[in-house]
Amino acid sequence: MTPESSAEDAPRKGISRRGLFGAAGAAVATGVAGYAAHSVLSGEESQAADTTGPVEFHGPHQAGIVTAAQDRLHFAAFDVTTTKRDDLIALLKEWTAAAALLTAGRDIGQYGAVNGPGGSPPEDTGEAVGLPPARLTLTIGFGASLFDKRFGLASKRPAALVDLPHFIGDDIEPGRSGGDIAVQACSDDPQVAVHAIRNLARIGFGRVAVRYSQLGFGRTSSTSRAQTTPRNLFGFKDGTNNLKLEDAEKLEQHLWVQPEDGAEWMIGGSYLVSRRIRMNIEIWDRTSLGEQETIIGRGKGTGAPLGKAEEFDPIDFVAKGSDGELKIPMEAHVRLAHPQFNNGAELLRRGYNFVDGSDGLGRLDAGLFFLAYQRDPRKQFIPIQTQLARTDVLNEYIHHVGSGIFACPGGVTPGSYWGEKLFA
Ligand SMILES: C=CC1=C(C)c2cc3[nH]c(cc4nc(cc5[nH]c(cc1n2)c(C)c5CCC(=O)O)C(CCC(=O)O)=C4C)c(C)c3C=C
Numbered sequence: 001m002t003p004e005s006s007a008e009d010a011p012r013k014g015i016s017r018r019g020l021f022g023a024a025g026a027a028v029a030t031g032v033a034g035y036a037a038h039s040v041l042s043g044e045e046s047q048a049a050d051t052t053g054p055v056e057f058h059g060p061h062q063a064g065i066v067t068a069a070q071d072r073l074h075f076a077a078f079d080v081t082t083t084k085r086d087d088l089i090a091l092l093k094e095w096t097a098a099a100a101l102l103t104a105g106r107d108i109g110q111y112g113a114v115n116g117p118g119g120s121p122p123e124d125t126g127e128a129v130g131l132p133p134a135r136l137t138l139t140i141g142f143g144a145s146l147f148d149k150r151f152g153l154a155s156k157r158p159a160a161l162v163d164l165p166h167f168i169g170d171d172i173e174p175g176r177s178g179g180d181i182a183v184q185a186c187s188d189d190p191q192v193a194v195h196a197i198r199n200l201a202r203i204g205f206g207r208v209a210v211r212y213s214q215l216g217f218g219r220t221s222s223t224s225r226a227q228t229t230p231r232n233l234f235g236f237k238d239g240t241n242n243l244k245l246e247d248a249e250k251l252e253q254h255l256w257v258q259p260e261d262g263a264e265w266m267i268g269g270s271y272l273v274s275r276r277i278r279m280n281i282e283i284w285d286r287t288s289l290g291e292q293e294t295i296i297g298r299g300k301g302t303g304a305p306l307g308k309a310e311e312f313d314p315i316d317f318v319a320k321g322s323d324g325e326l327k328i329p330m331e332a333h334v335r336l337a338h339p340q341f342n343n344g345a346e347l348l349r350r351g352y353n354f355v356d357g358s359d360g361l362g363r364l365d366a367g368l369f370f371l372a373y374q375r376d377p378r379k380q381f382i383p384i385q386t387q388l389a390r391t392d393v394l395n396e397y398i399h400h401v402g403s404g405i406f407a408c409p410g411g412v413t414p415g416s417y418w419g420e421k422l423f424a
């Protein structure tokens with residue numbers, strides 16, 4: 001039975017994600033050769049609501065970095081199981097084609113979720129049928145381990161893609177750390193993000209295996225001035241003093257890899273540091289409001305720096321109260337993390353809250369899946385975290401249990417694939 005005749009004969013239980021396209025019609029409508037587009041949003045629909053529309057996949061930088069942070073995350077780190085370079089390249093090409101469709105809100109494959117032959121597993125797993133693109137972004141990064149002997153990439157390893165050192169207090173679990181390749185899926189709909197990772201993992205069967213993955217919710221950073229600042233699980237506004245997409249000059253300085261940085265294939269890209277940070281919620285919840293604010297260095301309600309009234313007021317690190325004490329103590333988190341005390345270093349933070357049930361001792365397995373993009377981790381994350389690990393009072397309430405560092409190349413242009421310049 002040909003796929004076409006089967007598709008005709010098979011009972012049509014489902015429909016496309018939003019548009020009622022048949023396989024042939026959709027392929028023509030989108031011009032994506034070899035792929036069914038079962039879920040094309042009309043221009044009107046895609047612009048209807050900020051949280052439902054698509055985010056452009058192609059561009060000079062990968063989407064999902066300065067893109068206004070979506071509400072949900074599914075992050076996956078993969079081990080490459082094939083030893084063949086050509087297999088890996090073929091996978092990256094397939095992933096790129098699938099990512100372009102997924103982020104456009106379309107089913108993957110020629111026949112998608114419900115229009116294929118009844119006797120074969122569907123090409124698309126189907127749980128996103130009926131759902132809009134929901135601002136899905138898929139961002140790829142290559143881990144240091146990919147640059148070993150297997151794929152002939154050792155000479156392409158960027159100097160900035162260092163192995164992260166052990167920081168004081170680290171309790172890093174290998175099974176939640178590292179990975180040859182990471183894919184960050186962000187969306188305003190959790191099912192859309194999960195669907196994307198699931199389908200990429202499925203395409204990769206026999207070539208990659210998921211090493212670990214992390215779901216996240218309630219973005220803990222804003223990456224645009226148009227967004228309100230969300231709250232982390234300690235109840236504080238998080239992301240106030242973050243790099244924002246509107247800061248064009250600062251992004252060149254602190255975020256995007258520049259031609260003079262070496263590793264030509266990384267120009268326009270950025271380095272991602274991921275840290276799974278467990279937060280001791282139960283202990284925090286027994287800490288007084290005043291103590292919580294002193295630890296962070298900001299007011300819990302307003303998010304304003306201590307001694308100031310408004311969230312975006314500049315921080316005064318020398319101001320003292322009537323008791324003669326610094327309003328922002330020497331060990332407060334925002335002091336130790338601020339560029340003024342880190343040689344000017346800044347990060348684009350893009351983390352998410354997580355609650356992965358309880359730990360068997362009655363404590364929530366909860367925290368912050370910290371994600372930070374930067375131009376050079378040797379000058380940014382590593383010195384900042386070294387200082388935080390030594391003296392931040394917040395350390396009494398948190399510990400880092402997972403860690404990763406990934407080189408995320410520049411954006412994909414139509415016709416190219418994720419990592420093309422790396423393999424050139
Ligand atoms: C190494 C970098 C950082 C880690 C790890 C980190 C963990 C962490 N942070 C919070 C809560 C807040 N952080 C805030 C500000 C802030 N944090 C970092 C860096 C790390 N945080 C920076 C660079 C900044 C900005 C400092 C500044 O320039 O003022 C804030 C205040 C609001 C804000 O500006 O975002 C909060 C709250 C937690 C709970 C946490 C680990 C679980």
Ligand SMILES: [Fe+2]
Binds near residue numbers: 333
């Ligand atoms: Fe922080």
